[in-house]
Amino acid sequence: MSSWKENPILTVEHLTMRFGGLVAVDDLSFEVGRSDITALIGPNGAGKTTVFNCVTGFYKPTEGRITMNRSNGQSYLLERIPDFQIAHHAKVARTFQNIRLFGGMTVLENLMIAQHNKLMKDSLFSIGGIFGISSFRKSEKASVKKATEWLERIDLIDRADDPAADLPYGDQRRLEIARAMCTNPELLCLDEPAAGLNPRETQDLNGLLRSIRELDKTAVLLIEHDMSMVMEISDHVVVLDYGVKISDGDAAFVQNDPHVIAAYLGVDDDEVDEAEAEAKVANAEGVKS
Amino acid sequence: MEYFIQQLINGVTLGSIYGLIAIGYTMVYGIIGMINFAHGDIFMVGAFIALITLLAVVAMGITFLPLVLLIVLIVSMLMTSVWGWSVERIAYRPLRGSFRLAPLITAIGMSIVLQNFVQVVQGARVKPLPPQITGGITIMEKDGFLVQLSYMQILIIVTTVLLMAGFTMLINKTSLGRAQRACEQDQKMASLLGVNVDRTISLTFVMGAALASVAGVMFLLYYGVIDFYIGFLAGVKAFTAAVLGGIGSLPGAMLGGLLIGLIETFWSGYFSVEYKDVAAFSILAIVLIFMPSGLLGKPEVEKV
Structure with missing residues (x-):
């Protein structure tokens, strides 16, 4: 189990x-x-x-x-x-209870930021980015590809170049998950x-x-x-x-745990103990039969 | 008309220098929400490093002017970057997370430190430099009035345009620029996505200092005199430019710099030289009354 x-x-x-x-x-x-x-x-x-x-x-x-x-x-x-x-x-990646996308950046850029470390390394801390070094362009392409795949998975590919803040709420939630996954x-x-x-x-x-x-x-x-x-x-x-x-x-175990039921429904502690005792008896009987 | 064009040229030149310094203010404000008051003095340090390098290079016997200027520019940018980085490391980073005014106070402190350091090490007297780049093109001539575009002005304007184009590209297209924009919006989230926020902030200071040092080199070559105090007024003007354009906005800083430069030259050209600063700051006050977030700044909208 x-x-x-x-x-x-x-x-x-x-x-x-x-x-x-x-x-x-x-x-x-x-x-x-x-x-x-x-x-x-x-x-x-x-x-x-x-x-x-x-x-x-x-x-x-x-x-x-x-x-x-x-x-x-x-x-x-x-x-x-x-x-x-x-x-x-x-x-380890995470999302928040309230949405924390980079609202002023595009949907695609939000996913690119999550691949920042790899890009920084390949572009020699962006010096390569200015002069267009090929390894940077290659890894930039790879990141865009990865971001695009995620956008297809969360069904937002049409909005790749829109500012993230313009998306509806549900889409923003999915984008946050995709962004976390891009790390x-x-x-x-x-x-x-x-x-x-x-x-x-x-x-x-x-x-x-x-x-x-x-x-x-x-x-x-x-x-x-x-x-x-x-x-x-x-x-x-x-x-x-x-x-x-x-x-x-x-x-299934948690759903039937008397402690959980008590915590959600709010009962006294001795009631929990009673319920537990009952559950034990019930289990024991179940085993017998 | 000829007079107007001449003033326009002068104004754009001056505005370019202000714009280069203003970028440093606006970027630092954008990323950590702090006014780096030592930035003007970083510009001054850049000018001094340029002067010393220039003298050293000439003393070594290199006289081919473009090469000399290139060496001066590169050395000054590198060394001033180190200064900018150190200032951030010593005076601002330990205070991150402290109350908002703390880094502002250390910034003023750093400004005084830099001024006095240069004063003690280099002396308080004005340092002259004979004009290195002379001559120019006469664009038009009428009744004995020449409209001149000097080679020095061309150098300043071209360098500024190139740097700003490169810089805009850096911010918009590279991963470092993307990281900077991300840190601007939500530092904590950026760091959770693996962006090294401290390093990104350091690099912002380095970039600002490098641009300020270019402005310092141009200032030195254009005016031919520097002293330990030039950073103050240039810094205040550039700060004004950044606020006028909308602080936190890069195109805003460039536009603001240009406007402040133009206002100053036109005012001194048509009215009085003594009141040119009054004119520049009055325009700032008027713009801020009607557009509190500056010309290109985004108003802060808080979602409720």
Whole structure:
């Protein structure tokens, strides 16, 4: 059942994040499987985005260790390396709850920026760009090709030269994912990718995420409030409440976990214990029969 | 009419120099939202390095003028870039993330440091340089009034146009330019996409300093006198040019520089030389009243 424990791409161990007196995340440990879509869920204020911010270098965690195990065997301690290297060396990419595209740049340029490091190297820090050195032109062409492929995948090829800010909301969301993917990540972190999308767009997004897992062999870690979406596509769900992990397992397990139900519906602690006891009895009976 | 054309030529020449310096202001403002008040003094340092290099090269026995100028230009650009880079590294980078006024104060500090350093090392006296490029073309002549376009003016205008074209291309077409534009909009996001923001900012300072040093070389050759204080007024004028064109906008800086140069020369040509600065700054005030974001600047729209 817990295949993510065997060969995790990301291991979070004893992560604690305090803001002054507020403990946003408290001693959290979980694994993200290499070929899984992992969902991080929980009620508002549970600390999900804080976890993301720690993983992607926005915050330096108060305590704990976050290890990224790349498929080439190298490991990176994400809490120690500068943020621009997280994308470049550790191959972790992310999107935000609110859209953060470069609005004044074209759709294509947004995807080109994500391939910045390779282009800088091949163009000798842009000196080659001015004089049109051939290796630069070649790699520029390759980047444009890659960007174009992504634009075709997210169905935005017709708008490649429009400013990103002019796109409708749903398209901007998809463009953000494509941009994150253009950094060649091995782990893609999405903060509420389905927020504000209509059901049809959410379906498209599910398809896109599955194709990212299968075609691009990229692990996906996502925060989401749309439960039907989470349950549909996730291989592994981690539930947070008040900064503490309350459940961890596959979608079916989490859905029936009394702690999760209690956290979402809000019941007293002793009721949870009762429910747990009942569940145990039920399980035991199930085994007997 | 002849008088007008002559003033136009002079104005464009002066405007080119202002435009080159203004680019440095506008780029730095665009990328980190800070006014680099030491930029005018970087221009002055560039002029001094140019003078010293010129004397050294001539002392070495190289007298072929185009070669001398090329060496002077390259050495001055390289060394001034190092100055620009160091100023950013020492005075601005440690303060990034501090409150907004902090880098502004260190910028003024750096400006004073550079001025006094040059004053102490090079002396306070005005440094003259005999004209290196003489002669010119007479475009028209009427009633004994010659409209002259000197070779020096041609050199300044052509160099400026070439540099600005190259520069525009750098910003629009290369990956470094793209990274700069990305950092301008959202530094944090850029760094998450793998852009080394600190390095991009350093390179912005280096580029600004290189352009300012070209302006310094031109200033030295055109006017033939420099002292440790030239950076102040030129810096303020170029800053005015950047604001007039819309700070943060590259074409704006070029246009602003040109306008300030033209206003100054026409005012001194037709009215009075003493009040040319008053004219330049008054126009700035008037433009800002009616177009607060400058001529080509984008107004900041905040989405709610």
